[in-house]
Amino acid sequence: MSGGNISIVGPRMSGKTTYLAALAYHQEHSISGKKGVKYTVNPTNPEAIDLKEQAGRILKTGQFLKGTEIGHKPVYEFPFYSFSIEYKPNRFTIGTKIDITTRDYPGEVFKQLVKSTSLDATHAEFVEDCFINKIGCAIMLSGWELGKDNEYHNMLKNFISIMKNSNAPNNYKLAVVMSKCERGEIWPGRLDPEQDLFKIHLPKTQDLLRKKLTANNLKFFASSTFGVLGPHNPRPNREDRILKGEPASVLRDTENWKPYNLIEPLLWITQSSKAEEKQ
Helix, strand or coil: CEEEEEEEECCCCCCHHHHHHHHHHCCEEECCCCCCCEEEEEECCHHHHHHHHHHHHCHHHCCCCCCCCCCCCCHHHCCEEEEEEEECCCCCCCCEEEEEEEEECCCHHHHHHCCCCCCCHHHHHHHHHCCCCCCEEEEEECCCCCCHHHHHHHHHHHHHHHHHCCCCCCCCEEEEEECCCCCCCCHHHHHCHHHHHHHHHCHHHHHHHHHHCCHHHEEEEECECCCEEECCEEEECEEEEEECCEEEEEECCHHHCCCECCCHHHHHHHHHHHHHHHC
């Protein structure tokens, strides 16, 4: 058994809450290059089970989940989710179980990080919690249009600065995820996201991360909570709407909901951290 506490973070509208809901809802996942290997994900605490029910009741009916807002609550009152991931490479081997816990962090904290490492007490509490008793972090980024490279560069520069001044372990992992990769403009780049997405669309951000972090502690991913309509129809299985004055994404075809690369960042964080512990 392996696993650990992970932070799922990122700016507002990067899809964190929906990502976690899809992780809770979809029990079976497969990984590119591992034919026949199925990963089973089970929510194991009341909050994660409730999130799975919300996904079935809300996302599967073409509606959207409201994102997490900071409000006036302390960090320990925000939803805390626990998942068990199990897999067997084949029927002749013993299965492996990975237990993961994560909190749903509010995205507006990262808006403050674009400007400075000097955060007010409320925002500082959330950033510092990302490193307390954590083995790593999945950072969800969804923008690649003009101006986003500078924004993400400044945000992650300050995030890493706080991380290095915190009690984060030396082998703390950063999985940097291009979320919402079902978009036609970037879907073809999902197989090599560092070279085909980050290096092309976010070069300043990619260069910063490579300079500030060791190679073993950093990996780039592409992920899609909604996926595409099918193997022969690579249009996004997502519709963008404006609901109550806010942009929102909903499933287009609820019967063919197939996420892409949801568990890969989490497996990389947990398995690479576990391997280093044994060395």
